[in-house]
Ligand SMILES: Nc1nc2c(ncn2[C@@H]2O[C@H](COP(=O)(O)OP(=O)(O)OP(=O)(O)O)[C@@H](O)[C@H]2O)c(=O)[nH]1
């Protein structure tokens with residue numbers, strides 16, 4: 001069961017494009033990878049980190065973080081990723097591992113869509129020479145599969161919804177929310193879509209088939225934001241294809257990625273062979289003597305990728321989905337608003353990722369139900385000002401919550 005309020009990004013895409021390699025590189029969790037379709041069957045779950053600017057430097061304190069490392073003023077905040085089985089065309093009809101893949105994705109709040117930017121895997125995930133497949137077809141095909149899957153779920157209950165609304169005067173938004181909540185689609189998502197388009201400004205029994213398809217497509221975009229991790233930038237054709245994708249899919253975040261290279265760098269850093277942090281634009285060899293010729297050659301190639309692309313793109317993709325698309329931002333709860341400590345004296349012990357728009361009371365509930373229920377007021381520790389329950393927190397706020405119900409811990 002995921003922690004309330006903490007959003008999960010699903011790693012999705014066609015089979016055999018590097019999803020599990022991306023997952024292993026970002027979480028260092030063991031997951032099977034291989035150059036053929038349907039390697040992953042059961043989903044892999046693991047913890048990656050996103051970088052946020054800590055407030056320790058602004059407040060001029062030395063912190064004692066409990067749940068996230070702080071290195072040179074950068075907090076590495078844990079986030080959860082889920083890597084699922086790949087899909088092939090007509091997955092929503094059960095082809096390949098279709099329904100399995102899609103069902104495992106119910107719990108994801110946003111998607112990192114991994115594609116083979118070199119076009120070196122065909123529609124069914126079989127290897128082919130770079131440049132054979134147009135990666136833009138992969139983007140369209142995945143979006144269509146997900147929309148059709150959601151539509152299928154809605155259609156199972158459509159007659160009942162229509163009857164409820166037209167004959168029993170039920171609220172359509174309530175009925176739609178009940179039907180779609182299992183897909184992490186909320187009342188807010190539904191209302192946003194209905195308000196944004198005139199097509200939906202009529203009773204649901206008058207919606208045509210194409211209105212319904214369009215509704216679900218809009219709902220997919222609204223409820224499952226996506227970034228495109230254009231993988232395999234080490235292969236020929238990837239660069240041209242990525243330029244093409246960026247011009248074709250305006251408004252999408254497309255990030256060139258080298259999952260295999262990131263995995264190699266993370267492994268080498270773990271073994272103490274190099275100094276490298278995810279997202280870095282370079283690495284440093286710590287002891288040349290410990291490296292085999294093959295390793296040196298591999299690192300040289302990776303160095304060239306970093307020079308051309310600025311990074312492997314893996315860390316950027318994870319940060320793009322959480323920060324830019326899911327609009328998560330860090331806040332720092334404390335118990336002493338003057339010293340920025342918890343009751344044990346730890347300075348800035350915790351950081352929480354919350355979604356923009358979260359209120360002070362919403363944060364209290366995130367920390368503990370008792371804190372939320374007994375909420376009296378909060379204090380902005382940076383200014384010392386009292387804040388009320390419906391105050392919307394800002395990026396990097398440091399907050400003390402005062403509650404009638406205390407929490408021991
Ligand atoms: N050239 C290149 N190959 C990569 C890269 N990332 C992954 N691969 C290779 O792509 C193949 C498939 O990788 P996986 O991570 O198993 O792919 P997947 O998408 O999880 O596949 P399924 O679970 O079978 O759907 C493996 O042979 C990887 O080594 C990359 O950045 N560059």
Ligand SMILES: [Mg+2]
Nearest residue numbers: 019020039040
């Ligand atoms: Mg896999």
